[in-house]
Amino acid sequence: MEKLDQYSYIWTGEKDNWQIKDLGDNDFLIFNLSESSALTIDDDELYQALVSKMIEEGIEVCKI
Numbered sequence: 001m002e003k004l005d006q007y008s009y010i011w012t013g014e015k016d017n018w019q020i021k022d023l024g025d026n027d028f029l030i031f032n033l034s035e036s037s038a039l040t041i042d043d044d045e046l047y048q049a050l051v052s053k054m055i056e057e058g059i060e061v062c063k064i
Helices: 044-056
Strands: 018-024 027-032 037-039 061-063
Touching: 018 044, 027 044
Parallel strands: 018 061
Antiparallel strands: 018 027, 027 037
8 A cells, every 4th residue: 555655664763653552442543652642644544554554563552
């Protein structure tokens, strides 16, 4: 997915700055630890694809 490529910096250069917060019921929050802010994306399909790719690349998942 080409749109996913624009977020590759998350798992290539800034991996330690990101975390996925598992809110339950297949609901996730992509969180930037260094900036204490959430990444918002209006496209639900892209958001889910990004979460999946981040998990695949080893980004930490934290249950809330």
